[in-house]
Amino acid sequence: MSPIVLLTDFGHKDWFVGVMKGVIWRISPSSSIIDYTHEISPGDIFEASFSLLQGYSYFPKGSIFCCVVDPGVGTSREAIILKTSQYFFVSPNNGLLYPIYEKEKGEIWEITQKKYFLSPLSSTFHGRDIFAPISAYLLKGIPLEEIGRPFPLERLSKLILPSCKISSSRIEGEILYFDRFGNAFLNIKEKEFLSWKEGKEVFLELKGRKIPLKKSFQEVPPYEPLFYIGSSGYLEVALNGSSLKEKWGLKRGDKAFLYKMG
């Protein structure tokens, strides 16, 4: 059976995620549920979208991603389903799914059939009342036609990840994300980096410091910086054995520059 994969900003402190699982089980007993992450910063659609983009493609065909970062809960923002060639994504229409749509295309549906919602419907916890049950009904094979109606692409909320600026002599990028180790993810993709690099020696400049390109953390001394092609296909910057984010006081949006040597 396909898994339901949960991505939320509900954290681990409260009963919110547990209750979503209970709701799923009441509708579709013995469902398999995998936690993608629940520690998205509260309401941070950008972070949710970026996180989802890094890892969704590692899940089996048929996986149903239930993505609930929903600062507009209770307003008129729609609830939607994106069906790609491999997956379903269920989410508020707030931009979260836009980067996935850009990459995968697919069909977009608006969730309209209230008979599939919990009743009474709260105005602040649609993860429990709408997104969990809809995910469970999708898993049970209820067709999209019964859950809602086609949603016009032009009404899909946009969220564009900022792209880097490439010239022959340099690339200007910025920090999009920090992981739990304090490593920084840049908006520079492996492919465009390698194409620009043309086999030459390069270095990265961040906060006025020159940082070398390496393959693994231990190629630099402890606490020294390096950059590398990260596991998600983006350039990353890190310290060997420590948190770059904390030690250097970095924040999302900080600029980084790539130069060719000599």
Next chain:
Amino acid sequence: MSPIVLLTDFGHKDWFVGVMKGVIWRISPSSSIIDYTHEISPGDIFEASFSLLQGYSYFPKGSIFCCVVDPGVGTSREAIILKTSQYFFVSPNNGLLYPIYEKEKGEIWEITQKKYFLSPLSSTFHGRDIFAPISAYLLKGIPLEEIGRPFPLERLSKLILPSCKISSSRIEGEILYFDRFGNAFLNIKEKEFLSWKEGKEVFLELKGRKIPLKKSFQEVPPYEPLFYIGSSGYLEVALNGSSLKEKWGLKRGDKAFLYKMG
């Protein structure tokens, strides 16, 4: 198969929850285990009880709730099972289950048969040695009569959630809980609120500020306060897009007052 649902204050740092799952699996292979929460503040029976009360009813019939917040572990406090019309609840007899009992009634049993415990029995980790195995044996269908004996209601530890004070002109309530977003849960229930309100305009006073009643966060400007009927049927107070708890320096027990307009 019914799930075992875990609620503890064991956190995520240590192996405690993992080991409880291992123990369950040794007794009942391939059990489904759902995490309700493990981030109850250490030893905080009130918080555990309140959390359980908000979400247990969303789980499928037959669910076995294994609830271990147990500051009295190793003392003479009993281990009990509450069997309601829908669920089993396994827990120390320390008040945690009292609000559930008040609401659902049911049978209370004391766990006495040591042959179902792990051996040797530790004096500080009954989650592993008693509550996990008993939950697994319940899932396997071992009858209550074999696990223990009826427990007299008068010996059930009490825990009474403080109730609000209602007069025709105002309701005096207090904060019972903060969620991960810093939203405050008051001890004022939807039903009593609506009945008192009689369709009139009302406002909430908290820390000397007047707070309007709204349906969703975005009906007030960013960082402004609102109160609303929360998804668990209690009134909640929040800031749009920020943590009320942190920004206003609130704590559990802080008073809040509802008034009618004009």
Next chain:
Amino acid sequence: MSPIVLLTDFGHKDWFVGVMKGVIWRISPSSSIIDYTHEISPGDIFEASFSLLQGYSYFPKGSIFCCVVDPGVGTSREAIILKTSQYFFVSPNNGLLYPIYEKEKGEIWEITQKKYFLSPLSSTFHGRDIFAPISAYLLKGIPLEEIGRPFPLERLSKLILPSCKISSSRIEGEILYFDRFGNAFLNIKEKEFLSWKEGKEVFLELKGRKIPLKKSFQEVPPYEPLFYIGSSGYLEVALNGSSLKEKWGLKRGDKAFLYKMG
């Protein structure tokens, strides 16, 4: 079916653990995966090894432990499998598995067959690219002979937990670990403690204070210290109802001394 048990330092913030589960499911659909812990301090092989040692034996026979605390990822450190009489352990060769090997013995294999890795292979996320897939293939029954080759014991990275010093009048121990409650685990085992004690009255000295031996937290007044035989077979020191680590400002490696009375 046996579970795959995950122990990592990947935390809960990012998609890393979720993605490992996705990878496992693509190879071995509907696998059962149990989280041991993901909150090992970043890169702390000692903590990972100690944590694993405390709880692995509670899991069912056939469990596959996938242990990824891997500060040397991308270097020449090998990926290995330890097969004991009951379990498989998959891990980088960095000492993490050494205490388990010392206790259980068994066969050690080096993972060499790249056809079982994800491709392309990253240089910084072998949890996703090597350890998750190898664990999934083990679960599917791929024999060790197909995954790799026998690994010479003399090349197994060592990690020795510091032992205590025992004389007839005292035991000198040290703090190895703090749990989420701030309780301190000493490197003094129940068995050696009881043998040394010879039924006499004893006390523990830590930070110049005399601490009594008790069975449960509530045998001392709130916030007072006690020591006891912990649930994992090590002596532990704690405050009743509070964090010893925080209140007393302790750190790993701090010394503690046991003395006989009178």
